[in-house]
Amino acid sequence: MQTGFAPSNNMPRRHSSLLRATAFAAVALLVYSPFSNSQTKPAPVEPAQLKIDSAKIVSPVSPMLYGMMTEEINHAFDGGLYAELLQNHTFRRSWMGIEHWDLVRNGNAAAELSSDEHSGPSKALPYSMKIQVTSASDGAEAGVTTAGYWGIPLKPHTTYKGSFYAKVDSDAPITAKLINDKSGASAGEAKIDLKSGDWARYEYTITTGQIVASTANHLVLTVARPGTIWLQAASLMPPTFHNTPNGNRIDLMEKMADLHPKFLRLPGGNYLEGDRLEDWYNWKETIGPIVDRPGHQAPWSYYSSDGLGLLEFLEWCEDLKIEPILAIYAGYALGGKHIEAGKNMEPFVQAALDEIEYVTGDSSTKWGAERAKDGHPAPFPLHYIEIGNEDWLDKSGSYDSRYPQFAHAIRKAYPQYKLIATTPVKTDHPEEQPDVIDDHYYKPPAEMMDFVHHYDNAPRNGPKIFVGEWASMSGSPTPNFGSALGDAAWMTSMERNSDLIILSAYAPLLVNINPGGMQWSPDLIGYDGLESYGSPSFYAQSLFAAHLGDGTPESSISGAQERFFYSATVGSSDHVLHLKFVNASTIEQPLTLDVAGIKASGEATVISLHAASFEATNSMSDPKQIVPHTITRPVGSAPWKHTVPPLTIQIVDVPLH
Structure with missing residues (x-):
């Protein structure tokens, strides 16, 4: 979990509430001001011209683009996803008893x-x-x-x-x-x-x-x-998802399945490091019977039982038919201390190698045999390993020596895996260069909309990008529709640049809305002990992930309003042009679409997510105020007209030849 709103904004985590208050004030000025003249009828808008050649694919779309990031914040695990109903079930004592x-x-x-x-x-x-x-x-x-x-x-x-x-x-x-x-x-x-x-x-x-x-x-x-x-x-x-022993809440797993994720970044964020060096995520203490798990102090004020341990994380992935992105501890604590590279780091490098073996090794290996003893003989799939978390916070610069020590050992033992660094690394050795860099962005919706061209002209000859944490910051405890519009605008940018941005994950994923349950807002999915609901951003992400092709066609637009965003992808297997339109303005956006490669006459599916204002949202008492609605409409090979209403996120699936 990032402590500021962008990698260049590295203020201490303790000031995050002040940052959010300032950011929300900026949102009110920059985004919500159009409503001050809501009674004035807007002047007619000329149609924008959108041209697409569905047969000319200019870049690939990553099949792993949309995934999930998680960590123990907002009672996401204990008191949340992890189905255990008893708090402090190991009877830890404080001064209160x-x-x-x-x-x-x-x-x-x-x-x-x-x-x-x-x-x-x-x-x-x-x-x-x-x-x-x-x-x-x-x-x-x-x-x-x-x-x-x-x-x-x-x-x-x-x-x-x-x-x-x-x-x-x-x-x-x-x-x-x-x-x-x-x-x-x-x-x-x-x-x-x-x-x-x-x-x-x-x-x-x-x-x-x-x-x-x-x-x-x-x-x-x-x-x-x-x-x-x-x-x-x-x-x-209670009963768990797929009846998995020591498993997860059914409703929350179903909602995550509805996001159509491809991966889970685990154990995720600050939870990997802890505030102190002794609070690091020692995965070996999270496996085996519950009675053999001591738990540990998590960084967001409360204690983690580790009932949801490494194997449960992996089974979470298995239940959703997705794969893990494994984050390994790399010797940094949020309080600012770090372990020096070299001999002092060797035990932690070995712990990382053992962890990879626990995840991927067969039962003939030492830690693969431990996993089999824990009840899961089959190895889990793995393609990406992330070394550390948000190490740009380490002002000592020690990541330049810590990362290579892990990278060298992992590449020697497991050359088949892609390595993710959490900040650019200064090294002259090719084998120590990361394959992917993890960038994090938390911004007010207006700033997120203004950020959509950040990667358009970025170099393509270096590491790929994992946007491992991102969110438009407006609404509490879950995003309002203004955030959903900012999120959707940003997702059109990630799709357009998916030859470079190969992985992404919104954060935080979960929040317990009970008093004292939340440490950060907004969060994608809200819940209490019995029920849960998806935010407007939840539905936006579900739609974007469910309607994604594998190639980006040649396209151009002219005459569009400033706060109109789009992306286009083509599915080579379903032969569908997936259009995403985001109208974050208070006036409609008419379009004239000239699309080459579609049927002379056909029927498109149009799915819309709309609200009357930026502040509109879903809640536990009104969970379905903002949900997608689907219609069909005729389309053809000749230019055709289409209008995107104000404050609307829209999917248009067009059949191709």
Whole structure:
């Protein structure tokens, strides 16, 4: 996640709220001012002349152009995509106690809750939550309760899978109940018989009945007799996408599938580095059973459970039938410190080589065998490896020595992969030159529209470009239609320059809209515990990715308004000319289209995304205010007329010979 709005704007992350406030004020002046005279009828506009020769392909379109970037921000993983419903499920303690867990003492039960720092089920979790019950009986139970992340979301007739590690000093049944906050009624319960002895894992299921879907629920674990119980690594999982164990939320995965992505950049952004050197994404601590994952401090203020670890990232890609772009840690922390290249960096270079082997190695390799032991014998596909993240933030210049050390080792072991650098690298050795440079852009919509020619005349003889993070910055928690127009304008530029820009990903992808859930706005997809919605920018990106050819035809336009943007691509397999029109003006844009190579008479599909103002948007209460609408219209080989309404993003698919 970039800290400014463009690579040249490298201010500290702590000032990002001030930057956004200033940028939004600029948006109000530069973009929204046309509405001040909205009652004045605009003068007629002469048609712009758009000429396209669909048979003359001037440059290729990257088949990997549109993908996704993710990181642990806005409760994107814990409390978001990762389906786990229990917050602080490993019972980490702060000065406030065991956060998000409370003692239960029904009736006249007597019990104490504490953290035992000397007893736990694994090396990763050597501590536990200790419940000492001195008095309890039927109707006067004692135990613990949690409301998860802003309440536990429950749906009717749904099975929830629970588990925990426990140790008890004597045999005892424990009852798990899901209870409605308002009524106090049980939505379902299960009894689990705990056996005295060493640590053991216990499982249970609870199936709800005819309840009203709600997030206003909590989990209670209680006993009805005296004794001491130690608990660790608790879990409560709803049904997951494709029923993947320890998997992801169904609705969020479905929305990501609707984006038609080709890749996922993982683990992504600042999450790779952390604020301190000790907070780096140590992937080896994110694999294997949950009980063997200690978690780590993430850079956006809260702790990451690492329940969504490296294998879950890769299975996320597999579930969506896309491939990973693997970002490896390269020795820099957001606080400004770095590891010196050379001997001190060698363990991290080896960790990167091991990580690549875990992803791609067969089961005869050391780390391929570990992946098979974790439940996935088959290797995952991989073509791109990114070394570090936003290393232009490193003012020491150490990336010029850190990057080559990784590049040399990776190219020697894995010469088949393309390497992505996060900033231009100064090196005289050809084998250390990156194949791709990762550029990031966060701009107000007006600036994004003015930026569309940035790559038009860029050199084509150097590394390719990955626009690894980008967004038009207007709207909260998700983009408004002004941002969608800025995004769409920028996407026409990326399509036009896709011989150079081979990869791109909007960021951030996800946001939990509950109070305290968001650290950055705007974000593409919003959600609470039960539901989710796509922003106007979500629909714009879905349309652009779904209607993309593999070649850019020769084209020219004259007489168009300043804030009218277009792109044209041709599909060699579907024989369709995919036109994208973006009218960010408050007046319509008439066109005369002269298109060579289309049928003498045919029918085009026209898909429009429109809003009445820049501020119009979607929300949890009105998720479908702005959605695409489809019509068909006749087209022919002779020049034909077409009008793009004001404030409209439009796809026109024209059949070819």
